[in-house]
Amino acid sequence: MTTFKMAWRNIWRNSRRTLVTVAAMSLALMVTVNYQAIMTGLLSSLEGNILDLEMGDIQVFAPDYRDRPSIYSSVDEVDPMLETLEADGYRVTTRLLAGGLAASDETSAGAMVRGLEPGREAEATLIHDHVVQGSWLDPEDPRGIVLGAKLAKSLAVAPGDEVILLSQSTDGSIANDLYEVRGVLGVISDGTDRAGVFMLDEAFRNLFYFDGGAHQLLIRTPGDVDLGTAVEYLRGLWADLDIQSWRDLLPTMSQMLDSAAAALAVFMVIIYIAIAITVINAMLMAVFERVREFGVLKAIGVEPGRVFRIILIESAMQCGLAIVIGLTLSLPLLWYVSTVGIDVGRLGGASMAGMAMDPIWLGVVTPATFVIPVVLLIFMVALAVLYPALKAARIQPVEAMRYQ
Amino acid sequence: MKGTSLTVFAWRNLWRNRRRTLLTLASISFGVFLAVLMTAMQDRNWADMIDLAAKIGAGHVTVQHPDYLETPTLTRTVTGLEGIAASASSIPTVVRAVPRISGPTMLATAQDSFGAAFIAVDPAQETPETLSVLEAIVDGEMFSSADDKGIILGARLASNLGAEIGDRVVYTMTDKEGEMISGVARLRALVRTGAPTLDGGLSLLPIGALRGVLGYNVDEATQLAVFIDDQRRSDMVAAELQATLDDDAAAVPWHRQQPELSAFIAMKVGGSVFIEAVLAILIAAGIFNTLFVSVMERLREFGILMALGFTPSRLFRLVMLESFWLGGVGLVAAALITAGPYYYLSSQGLDAAALIGEGMEIAGVGMPPVMKVGLFAKSAVLITLGAMAATLLAGLYPAWRAGHVEPAESIKAA
Numbered sequence: 160m161t162t163f164k165m166a167w168r169n170i171w172r173n174s175r176r177t178l179v180t181v182a183a184m185s186l187a188l189m190v191t192v193n194y195q196a197i198m199t200g201l202l203s204s205l206e207g208n209i210l211d212l213e214m215g216d217i218q219v220f221a222p223d224y225r226d227r228p229s230i231y232s233s234v235d236e237v238d239p240m241l242e243t244l245e246a247d248g249y250r251v252t253t254r255l256l257a258g259g260l261a262a263s264d265e266t267s268a269g270a271m272v273r274g275l276e277p278g279r280e281a282e283a284t285l286i287h288d289h290v291v292q293g294s295w296l297d298p299e300d301p302r303g304i305v306l307g308a309k310l311a312k313s314l315a316v317a318p319g320d321e322v323i324l325l326s327q328s329t330d331g332s333i334a335n336d337l338y339e340v341r342g343v344l345g346v347i348s349d350g351t352d353r354a355g356v357f358m359l360d361e362a363f364r365n366l367f368y369f370d371g372g373a374h375q376l377l378i379r380t381p382g383d384v385d386l387g388t389a390v391e392y393l394r395g396l397w398a399d400l401d402i403q404s405w406r407d408l409l410p411t412m413s414q415m416l417d418s419a420a421a422a423l424a425v426f427m428v429i430i431y432i433a434i435a436i437t438v439i440n441a442m443l444m445a446v447f448e449r450v451r452e453f454g455v456l457k458a459i460g461v462e463p464g465r466v467f468r469i470i471l472i473e474s475a476m477q478c479g480l481a482i483v484i485g486l487t488l489s490l491p492l493l494w495y496v497s498t499v500g501i502d503v504g505r506l507g508g509a510s511m512a513g514m515a516m517d518p519i520w521l522g523v524v525t526p527a528t529f530v531i532p533v534v535l536l537i538f539m540v541a542l543a544v545l546y547p548a549l550k551a552a553r554i555q556p557v558e559a560m561r562y563q
Numbered sequence: 564m565k566g567t568s569l570t571v572f573a574w575r576n577l578w579r580n581r582r583r584t585l586l587t588l589a590s591i592s593f594g595v596f597l598a599v600l601m602t603a604m605q606d607r608n609w610a611d612m613i614d615l616a617a618k619i620g621a622g623h624v625t626v627q628h629p630d631y632l633e634t635p636t637l638t639r640t641v642t643g644l645e646g647i648a649a650s651a652s653s654i655p656t657v658v659r660a661v662p663r664i665s666g667p668t669m670l671a672t673a674q675d676s677f678g679a680a681f682i683a684v685d686p687a688q689e690t691p692e693t694l695s696v697l698e699a700i701v702d703g704e705m706f707s708s709a710d711d712k713g714i715i716l717g718a719r720l721a722s723n724l725g726a727e728i729g730d731r732v733v734y735t736m737t738d739k740e741g742e743m744i745s746g747v748a749r750l751r752a753l754v755r756t757g758a759p760t761l762d763g764g765l766s767l768l769p770i771g772a773l774r775g776v777l778g779y780n781v782d783e784a785t786q787l788a789v790f791i792d793d794q795r796r797s798d799m800v801a802a803e804l805q806a807t808l809d810d811d812a813a814a815v816p817w818h819r820q821q822p823e824l825s826a827f828i829a830m831k832v833g834g835s836v837f838i839e840a841v842l843a844i845l846i847a848a849g850i851f852n853t854l855f856v857s858v859m860e861r862l863r864e865f866g867i868l869m870a871l872g873f874t875p876s877r878l879f880r881l882v883m884l885e886s887f888w889l890g891g892v893g894l895v896a897a898a899l900i901t902a903g904p905y906y907y908l909s910s911q912g913l914d915a916a917a918l919i920g921e922g923m924e925i926a927g928v929g930m931p932p933v934m935k936v937g938l939f940a941k942s943a944v945l946i947t948l949g950a951m952a953a954t955l956l957a958g959l960y961p962a963w964r965a966g967h968v969e970p971a972e973s974i975k976a977a
Contacts, residue, residue, distance in 0.1 A: 176852050182850040191843050228723055229675050259676035260669035260735055266636035267737040268667040269678015269764075313667070315634045325669065325735065325743070327676045349760065349927055354678055411923050426838070429597060433842050436590035437849035440583060442575075444856045503830065509823035509926045513759065 162465065166472040173445070180441045184536065187434050188485030189530040191427045192494050196522035197501065202419050204517050209412065211285040212347045213514070214405040215252075215377035217390055222401050224374060230257045230329055234369035234400060241318045241375065243396065248381035249389075252276070252283040253373035255363045259326030259334070261306075261356055263314040263485065270324060271354040274363025283379050286344070286357075293318030293342035301362045303341035307355030311343040318342055324356065328368045336366050346515035412512040427535050434536070435543035442547035443473055453551055454559025463552040469547035471541075478540045482533055496522035569877065573884035577892075580857065584889070587853045591893030591950060594846045598839045598946045599938060603905065605835055606849040607937035608930075609828045613794040616824055616928045618695040619682075619761065620913030621663060622788030624801045625820055626651070629813040631785065632820070637666050638739055641812045642783045650807045654800055656791045656902045661688045662784040662838045664773055668736045670716070670766060674725040679717075681734065681766045683773040683784075696754045696761060703728045709771030709843030713751035719763040726750050734768070736921050743897055744777040758929035789814075795939075818908045820846025824926040839946075843953045850957040854886055858961040863967050876968035882965045890951045897950075 170177045185258035210216060221232040221238075234240075237253055244251045260267050277296045281287055287295040304322065306314070316322060319495055320340050328334035340359070346352055364370065378391040386404050393402045406413040446453070453466055500521040509516055577584050617623045626647055628639035641647070644662045651660040664683040669676055684694060686706040689700045697705065706713050714722070714732050726732055730750050738744040748768065755762055770784065789799050797816040804814040818825035858865075865878055873881075912935035915923070923930040 173856070176856060179848050179852050179855075186841070187845060213672060226722070227725060229725070258675070260667075260678060262737060262743065264740050265638065265664075265737070266634070267669075267735075267743070268696075269669060269680070271678065313635060327671055339637060415923070421870050429838075430841060431846065433590060433845040435848070436593065437845065437852065440586045440590075440849055441852050441937070443583065443586070444853070448860075449854075504826065509827045511925055512923055 162472060166469055166476055169445070169449075169469070170473050170476055176441055176444070176479060180437060181477050181484065184438050184478060184481030184540070185485035187430050188532055188536060189489045189492065191430055191535075192357040192486065192489045192528055193496060193522070194426065195423060195532055196493055196524050196528045197496055197520060198419065198423055199498070199525060199528065200500075200521045200523040201268055201374060202416060203517070203523055204515055204521070205412075205511070206397075206416060208347055208514055208517070209405055209409065210379075212289055214408060215283060216380045216386060217378040217393060217402060217404050218408060219376035219378065219393070219397070220374065220401040220403075222399065225401060225403075228256065228258075230367060230369065232372070233374050234376060235372040237372040237376070240397070244378065246500065248384075250283045252280045252377050253360070254375040254377060255360060255367075255369060256374040257326060257363070257367055257369075258323055259356075261310065261314060262291060262323045262325060263316045263320065266314060267325075268310055268313050269354050270326075270356045270357045271350060272326070272358065272363065272366075274358055274360045276360045276485065283377055286347075289345050289347065291341065291343040291345040295342055296357060297341070298359065300341065301359055301365075302339050303358075304338045304339075304362075305342040305344060305357040306340055307344055308346050309350040309352040309353055310356070311340070313353075316340050322356075324366065326367065328366070328559035330368050332368075334366050334368070338362075341408070346517070348515055349510045349513045352510075352515060360383055409514075412514055415512055424531075424535075427532060428539075431535055431539040432519060435539045437475065438540050438543040439546060442470060442544050445473070445549045446470065446551045449551075450554060450559045453554045454556045456471065457554060458556040458560065466554070467548045469525060470551045471544060474544040474548075478537060484535070486529060486533075493522065493524055495506075495527070497524050498518075532543075568767075569881055570884055573881055574888055575687040576857075576881075576885055577888050583857070585854055587850055587889055588893050588896050590846050590849050591890065591954065592897035592900055594842050594948060595894060595897035595950050596904075597842065598949075599897070599901050599943075600908070600936060601835050601839065602902065602942045602946065603762065603908070603936035603938035604934060605832055606939045606942055607909075607935050609832070610794055610937070611931045611935075612824070612828075612928055613817060615695060615931070616821055617788075617790065617794070618693060619840060619928070620763070620788075620817070621665065621786045621820060622660075622693075623791045623794050623797045623817050624651075624789040624804060625815050625817075626660075626787040626789065626804065626812050627785060627815065629811070632813070632911050633667065637664070637737055637777060638741060639781065639787060640739070640783050640785055641787065642780060643970060644782050644784055644787050647804075647808065647812065651787070651804055653787050654803050656793060656796050656800060658790045658792050659688075659690075659693055660787055660789045661685065661693055662770060663786045663788050664768075664770060664777070664779070664784045665786065666736060668734045668766065670714075670720070670724060671733045671735070672724045672726050672730060675723065677720065677723055679720055679766045681736075681768050683768040683770040685770045686711070693788065696756060696765065696767070699754045699756040699761075700752045701755045703750070706751060706767075706769040709769050710773055710775075711751070712748055713769060714748035715752045715754060715767040716750060717762040717765045718753040718755040719759075720766065721750065721753050723763070728752070736767070736777075739779065746773070748772070754842065756926060756929065760924060760927045761929070786972055821926065821928075824928055827925055839949070843949060847953040847957040848956055850886070850889065851960070854889075854958050854961040855964070857885075858882060858926050858965045860944065862968055862973045863966075865968040866970045869968055870970040870974065875968075878968065879962045879966035882962035883955065883958050886962070887951075889958075890954030893954065894947060894950060905936060905938075908937070910935075912936075 221234050224232040257272045259270045261270035318340050326334045390404045500519045582788045631639045648660040668681045801814045801816040912933040915934040916932045
C-alpha cells in the first residue's frame with residue numbers, strides 16, 4: 160500500500176476530529192482571504208485618492224513656498240518646463256493657490272482657492288470624475304466654482320447657489336467677487352473637503368490680480384519610471400526649485416501604507432497560531448492513539464523517515480482539504496465584497512492621516528489575496544506538525560508494542 | 564470513589580494526559596492574552612482620543628442651538644449660559660462647563676491671508692483639562708482676560724501668515740446678522756502640538772472681545788462645552804441636561820458632533836470584536852477536539868462507572884466539570900502571562916509615533932503619541948465570560964456523548 164493511501168485512510172479513522180480540524184483551518188482561511196481582499200481594496204483606494212485626486216506623484220513649488228505659502232512665491236517660466244516634461248512622457252498640470260474666505264447668504268468659512276486649467280488638469284488627475292453634485296469646471300463659465308464636500312455643507316450651498324470669495328489680492332487690495340457653485344466634490348482629503356474651492360486659472364488671475372507663473376506643478380510619472388528616479392531626474396533639471404514626491408509630502412500616510420502589509424501579516428499570524436495549536440494537539444492525539452501500530456511498523460522494518468513522512472502527509476492532506484474547502488467557500492463572499500462592496504455609512508469621509516476614506520469599500524482580488532493566506536497557513540501547519548511527527552518517528556518498537 | 568466529589572474527580576482526570584491539557588491551556592491563555600491586550604489598547608486609546616476631541620472641540624456634551632448641528636453658523640447661539648452651566652455642574656460626573664464661540668474665520672496680516680478655525684474662550688475658566696492646547700503654548704502667554712485684545716495662533720499658521728508675537732492680525736467672519744465683520748488683534752502666543760490640523764489651522768480668541776465684535780450679549784455664545792470625568796457617560800449626561808433645557812437649546816453628546824470619529828472608533832471596535840470571536844471559535848474547535856478524544860478514549864471507563872451506578876447526568880456533569888476546569892485554569896494562566904506585558908504597556912506604552920508615523924490623525928483628531936493600555940472593567944468581564952462560554956460550549960457534545968455510554972457494549976468493546 161502506498162504511503163499516500165495509508166495516510167488518507169488514517170485521517171478518516173477518527174473522522175470527527177479530522178472534520179473539526181479541517182473546519183477550523185477552512186474558517187481561518189476564509190476570514191484571512193476576505194480580510195486581505197478588503198484591506199487591499201481599502202489601501203488601493205486610499206492610494207488612488209492620494210495620487211489621482213489630491214497629490215499626483217510629484218509636486219514642484221518655488222523654494223520657499225512650503226515653508227511660507229504666499230501668493231507671491233510662484234514658479235515662473237512654467238511653459239518651457241511643461242514642454243520638457245511632456246517631451247519626456249510626464250503628465251503635468253499647474254495650480255494657482257491662495258487662502259481666503261468663502262461666504263454664502265448666512266455664513267462663511269475659510270477657503271483654499273485653487274485655480275487650474277480643466278483641459279490640462281484632466282491629463283494629470285481624475286478630479287473631474289469625482290464631482291458628486293452638479294458638474295466640473297467649464298472653460299466657458301468663468302463664474303463657476305466647485306467646492307469640497309464639507310465646505311459646501313458648512314456653507315449650506317448646492318449647485319446653482321451663489322458664494323462670495325474674499326481675500327487679499329497681490330496689490331494689497333481686497334479681492335472680492337461673486338461666483339456660482341457649479342459642482343460639489345466627493346470626499347478626498349481633510350483639507351480639500353473642508354476648504355477646497357476650485358476655479359478656472361483665468362478666474363483666479365482676475366480675482367487676485369495675479370500674473371505670475373504657477374504655485375504648484377502636479378506631475379504624474381510615466382508608468383515605467385520609478386518614483387525616486389523621477390524625483391532625482393527632475394531635481395537635476397531644476398535644482399533651484401522645491402521638488403518632492405507625494406511620499407515626502409505625506410510622510411505619515413506613506414509610512415502607514417508601507418506598514419499596512421506588516422499589520423495584515425500580524426493579523427494572519429495571530430489567527431494561524433490558534434490553528435497551529437489545534438493542529439499540534441490533534442496530530443499528537445493521532446500519534447499517541449497509534450503508538451502500538453507505529454511500533455509494529457517499525458518492527459517490520461519501516462524506517463523512522465517513512466513514519467515521519469506519514470504524519471507529515473496526513474497533516475498535508477488535511478491542510479489541502481481545508482485549502483480547497485476554505486477557498487471554495489470564500490469565492491461567493493469575495494465576489495460580494497469586490498462587486499457590491501461594504502457600505503461603511505457615516506465612516507465615509509472619516510479621514511486617516513488627512514486622507515478621506517471612500518464611503519463604499521470595494522475588495523480587490525489579486526493573486527496575493529489567495530497566495531499569502533495559503534502560504535502562511537501551510538507554513539504554520541508544517542511548523543505545528545513537526546513535533547508530533549518527530550514523536551512518531553522516534554517510537555521504540557519494543558516499548559511501543561507493550562504500550563496500552 | 565467514596566468521599567471524592569465530582570469536582571475533584573474532574574480535576575484529576577484533567578491531569579491524566581498532562582501534555583494534552585497543557586497544550587489546550589496554552590491555546591486558551593494565548594487567546595485570552597491577545598483579547599485582553601487588543602481590547603485594552605482600544606479601550607484606552609479611544610477614550611484618550613475622545614477626550615482630546617472634546618478638548619479641541621466642544622466638550623463631551625455640548626449645549627448649543629438646536630439647528631447648530633445641521634448648519635453651524637454664528638447666527639445660531641444659546642443664551643442664559645450661566646444658568647445652564649450651573650445646572651450642568653450639579654450633575655455628578657460633570658467636571659466643568661465653559662462657554663465657547665467657535666467657527667471659521669479668515670485671518671490676514673499685512674503680508675497674507677489664510678482661512679482658519681477659531682475658538683473663543685474665557686481664559687479664567689479654561690484649564691489644560693478643558694483646552695489641551697493651553698499646554699502647547701510655546702511662545703508668549705495666554706490672554707490676561709476675556710476682554711484681552713489678543714489672538715493666539717497655531718505655530719505653522721502664524722509662520723504662514725508671516726506674523727510675529729505682537730503683530731497685528733485681522734480676523735474676518737460673519738456676524739449675528741449675517742454681515743461680514745472684522746476685528747483686529749495682536750498676536751499674543753503660539754501653540755505647537757505636532758498635530759497638523761491644529762498647528763496649521765487653529766486660532767484662539769478671547770471670548771469677551773469677540774462678543775463685542777459679533778454683537779453678542781454677555782451671556783451668549785455658540786456653545787457651552789460640558790466636560791465629564793468618563794466619556795462613556797456622555798449620553799447619560801446629555802439626556803439629563805436636556806431635561807433641564809428649554810426648546811431653544813439642545814444638549815448633544817460628542818459622537819453626534821463628530822460622527823466620523825465615532826464611526827471610525829465603532830469600526831475599529833467592531834473589527835477587534837470580530838477577530839476575537841474568530842479566535843474564540845478556532846480555540847473552541849481545538850478544545851472540542853481534545854475533550855472529544857479524551858471522552859472516546861475513556862468509553863470503557865465510563866461504561867464501568869455507569870455499571871457502578873453513575874447516572875448519565877452525573878457523567879455529563881463530570882465532563883462539563885473537566886471543561887470548566889480547563890477554562891478556569893486557562894484563565895488563571897492567561898492572567899499570569901498577561902500581567903507583565905499589561906503592566907509594561909499601561910505604564911510605559913508603545914511609541915506610536917515610531918510605529919505609525921508622527922502626527923497621525925483620525926478624522927482630524929491627533930492620535931496620542933504614546934499608546935497605552937487600560938482595560939474597562941466591562942471588557943474584562945466580557946472577555947472572561949466569553950472564554951468560559953467558548954470552553955463550556957466546546958465541552959457540551961463530548962459530555963453528552965459520555966452520558967450516552969451503553970455499559971455492556973463499551974465494556975465488551977475494548
